[in-house]
Amino acid sequence: xxxxxxxxxxxxxxxxxxxxxxxxxxxxxxxxxxxxxxxxxxxxxxxxxxxxxxxxxxxxxxxxxxxxxxxxxxxxxxxxxxxxxxxxxxxxxxxxxxxxxxxxxxxxxxxxxxxxxxxxxxxxxxxxxxxxxxxxxxxxxxxxxxxxxxxxxxxxxxxxxxxxxxxxxxxxxxxxxxxxxxxxxxxxxxxxxxxxxxxxxxxxxxxxxxxxxxxxxxxxxxxxxxxxxxxxxxxxxxxxxxxxxxxxxxxxxxxxxxxxxxxxxxxxxxxxxxxxxxxxxxxxxxxxxxxxxxxxxxxxxxxxxxxxxxxxxxxxxxx
Ligand SMILES: NC(=O)c1ccc[n+]([C@@H]2O[C@H](COP(=O)([O-])OP(=O)(O)OC[C@H]3O[C@@H](n4cnc5c(N)ncnc54)[C@H](O)[C@@H]3O)[C@@H](O)[C@H]2O)c1
Numbered sequence: 001x002x003x004x005x006x007x008x009x010x011x012x013x014x015x016x017x018x019x020x021x022x023x024x025x026x027x028x029x030x031x032x033x034x035x036x037x038x039x040x041x042x043x044x045x046x047x048x049x050x051x052x053x054x055x056x057x058x059x060x061x062x063x064x065x066x067x068x069x070x071x072x073x074x075x076x077x078x079x080x081x082x083x084x085x086x087x088x089x090x091x092x093x094x095x096x097x098x099x100x101x102x103x104x105x106x107x108x109x110x111x112x113x114x115x116x117x118x119x120x121x122x123x124x125x126x127x128x129x130x131x132x133x134x135x136x137x138x139x140x141x142x143x144x145x146x147x148x149x150x151x152x153x154x155x156x157x158x159x160x161x162x163x164x165x166x167x168x169x170x171x172x173x174x175x176x177x178x179x180x181x182x183x184x185x186x187x188x189x190x191x192x193x194x195x196x197x198x199x200x201x202x203x204x205x206x207x208x209x210x211x212x213x214x215x216x217x218x219x220x221x222x223x224x225x226x227x228x229x230x231x232x233x234x235x236x237x238x239x240x241x242x243x244x245x246x247x248x249x250x251x252x253x254x255x256x257x258x259x260x261x262x263x264x265x266x267x268x269x270x271x272x273x274x275x276x277x278x279x280x281x282x283x284x285x286x287x288x289x290x291x292x293x294x295x296x297x298x299x300x301x302x303x304x305x306x307x308x309x310x311x312x313x314x315x316x317x318x319x
Contacts, residue, residue, distance in 0.1 A: 003026075003027045003028075003029060003075070003076045003077055003078075004021060004026050004027070004028050004029070004076065004077065004078045004079075004080060004230075005028075005029045005030075005031065005073070005076045005078070005079045005080065005112075005113075005116075005118075006018055006021070006028055006029070006030050006031070006080045006082065007030075007031045007032070007063050007079070007080070007081045007082055007083035007109055008031075008032055008081075008082035008083030008084065008124070009028075009030025009031060009032050009047070009050070009058070009082075010030070010032035010034060010043035010044070010046050010047045011032065011043065011046065011082065011083070011186070012046070012180070012184055012185055012186045012219075013082055013124065013177070013180055013219065013222060013223075014030070014032070014046075014082045014083075015046035015047065015049060015050065015184065016182070016184070016219050016220075016222075016223050017080065017082070017223050017226055017227075018030055018050050018056065019049060019050065020223045020227060021227070022050070022053050022055055022056060024227065025055075026055065027055045027056075027057075028050075028055060028056050028057070029057045029059065029073060029076065030047075030050065030056060030057070030058050030059070031059045031061055031063060031069065031083065032047070032058075032060065032061075032083065033060065033061060033062040033063070033083075034060070035083075035085060035101065037085050037086065037087060037090070037188075038186060038187050038188055039187070039319060041319050042184075042186075042187055042319055045184070045315070045319070046184055059072055059073075062105075063081075063083050063101075063105045063108055063109050064100075064101075064104060064105050064108045065108075066108050066111055066112060069112050070112060070115055073112070073116060074116070075116050075117055076113075076116045076117075076118050077118060077119055077120065078118060078119070078120040078121075078122065078230060079109060079112070079113040079116075079118050079120070079121050079122070080122045080124075080226065080230070081106060081109045081121065081122065081123050081124065082124040083101075083105060083109075084101060084102045084105070084124070084153075084154075085097060085098050085101040085102055085150070086150065086186065086188075087150060087188060088128060088147075088148040088150050088151070088274055088275060089148075089272055089274060089275070090150075090188075091148050091149040091150035091153070091274075092148060092149060092274050095149040098149050098150055098153050099149070099153055102150070102153035102154065102156075102157060103153050103156050103157055103160070106123070106157040106160065106161070107160060110160070110161070110164050110170075113170065114164075114168055114170065118170070119170075119171065119233075120170075120171050120173070120230070120233055121161070121164075121165075121170055121171065121172045121173070122172075122173045122174075122175065122226065122229055122230065123157065123158070123161055123172065123173070123174045123175065124175060124177060125154045125155075125157070125158055125174050125175060125176045125177070125238075126150070126151065126154045126176055126177055127176055127177065127178040127179070127215065127240070127242065127276075127279045127281065128146055128147070128148060128150055128151030128154060128276065128279075129143045129146055129151050129154050129155040129158065129176060130143050130146070130151075130176075130276070130279070131143070131145040131146040131147045131151060131276065132145040132147070133145070135246075135278055135279075135280040136244070136280040136281060136282040137176075137240060137279070137280060137281055137282060138240075138282045138285075139176075139238045139239060139240060139282075139285055143155055147273070147274045147275070147276055148274040158174050158238065161174060161236070162236055165235055165236040166236070169235075171233045171234060171235055171236075172234070172235070172236045172237075173229045173232075173233075173234055173237055173239070174236075174237070174238040174239070175225060175226060175229060175239055175241050176238065176239065176240050176241065176242075176281075177217065177222055177241050177242075178214075178215040178216075178217050178240065178241065178242030178243070178279055178281045179214045179215060179216050179217060179242075179279060180217050180218075180219055180222050181216055181217070181218065181219065181301065181302075181305060182218050182219030182220065182301065182304065182305055182308075183219070183304070183305060183308035183309075184308075185219075185305070187319070190249065190252075191216075191252065191256070191302075191305065192309075194252070194253055194256055194264070195256055195260065195305070195306065195309050196316070196317070197264070197265075198253075198256055198257060198260050198262050198263075198264045199260055199262065199309075199310075199313070200317075201262065201265065202265070203265045203266070203267050204253075204264055204265065204266055204267070205267050205269055206249060206250070206253065206266050206267070206268055206269070207249075207268075207269055207270065207271040207272065207275060208249075208268075208270070208271035208275075208277070209250075209268050210248060210249045210250030210253065210266070210268070211248050211249070211250070212248070212249050212271060212275065212276075212277055212278065213246040213247065213248055213249075213277070213278040213279065213280065214246060214247065214249065214252075214278075214279050215242040215243055215244065215245065215246040215279045215280050215281045216243060216246075216247060216252065216298055216301065217241065217242050217243045217281075217294060218243070218294070218295075218296035218300075218301035218304075220295075220296060221241075221243065221294035221295060221296055222241055224292070224294075224295075225239075225241040225286060225290065225292045225294075226241075228290040228291055228292055229290055232289070232290060234289075237289070239285055239286040239289070239290060239292070240281040240282060240283050240285065240286060241281070241283070241286060241292065242279070242280075242281025242283055242294075243281070243283075243294045243296075243298070244280075244281050244282070244283045244294070245298065246278060246279060246280040247298055251298075252298075252302065253266070255298065255299060255302040255303075256302060256306065259302060259303050259306035259307075260306055260309075260310070
């Protein structure tokens with residue numbers, strides 16, 4: 001089977017995606033630089049699942065190091081670009097590093113894709129591009145008022161991708177992910193911080209009285225959506241990959257309490273300005289054109305997440 005490049009392969013979504021691609025029989029070249037946004041040990045743990053697989057080659061490299069990557073890789077059919085600095089709040093504190101990694105990084109990966117004669121480019125974008133748009137978010141909403149620099153870097157990348165698709169005929173599929181969760185979720189994400197706090201009996205910080213809404217999407221549904229996108233080529237299309245069923249954060253906390261079997265100690269704080277009050281995906285386009293069909297309910301997803309969290313509790317607390 002053909003070669004696929006996955007950038008950000010040591011991350012949460014990237015490592016799950018690579019696992020599934022290998023199961024499907026693809027040869028995968030994974031690229032990651034263990035960016036310092038969160039502890040490298042989490043990423044080493046993700047990568048351990050992939051490292052000795054015969055069809056997997058790992059390159060520890062920065063996506064902006066075009067010359068090195070050009071030397072190391074001969075050709076590829078598809079590039080799935082997931083490497084980025086994530087994190088809405090932190091992007092307001094260090095905006096330049098976000099622009100650098102996410103915008104210049106994307107251009108570098110695009111240049112590489114052209115040199116390697118790739119015939120498909122899939123980009124991991126985000127619901128944060130929608131900012132102040134009306135819910136439910138549709139792919140044809142303006143998405144021109146993101147609330148964070150992070151959201152801005154994702155939208156800028158989407159627009160630059162259009163120019164590459166237009167000028168070079170590179171088929172581009174943009175997937176806007178909505179709050180992804182599951183085993184090995186990023187440690188900076190609310191669900192992970194809440195689970196840890198609830199387990200340890202420590203106070204957790206909850207914004208906006210727990211009434212902010214998020215369209216939580218289980219990792220296996222996201223991976224399924226990416227693989228479905230891989231099987232269809234478009235000259236340039238954008239798709240929401242969400243569950244289409246947003247919940248209030250307080251409901252997430254109640255589910256975590258139920259499955260962990262302990263009560264949360266909550267401190268409410270005002271919503272940071274850059275946090276979106278609500279994310280809600282209209283997924284009808286992905287259903288129609290990709291055959292995307294999210295399957296995991298929030299109850300089942302949180303139960304599975306907690307099972308993983310508790311089964312690996314010593315490691316999760318040590319890291
Ligand atoms: N997790 C979510 O809920 C979510 C939602 C929307 C969009 N996304 C996007 O999906 C992608 C994957 O997210 P994730 O949650 O798995 O994050 P993650 O941080 O776990 O994974 C990203 C990986 O990219 C790597 N990386 C960062 N900069 C790099 C660089 N310059 N060179 C090489 N590697 C680099 C990091 O080391 C990391 O392993 C990101 O683009 C993110 O913005 C995630």
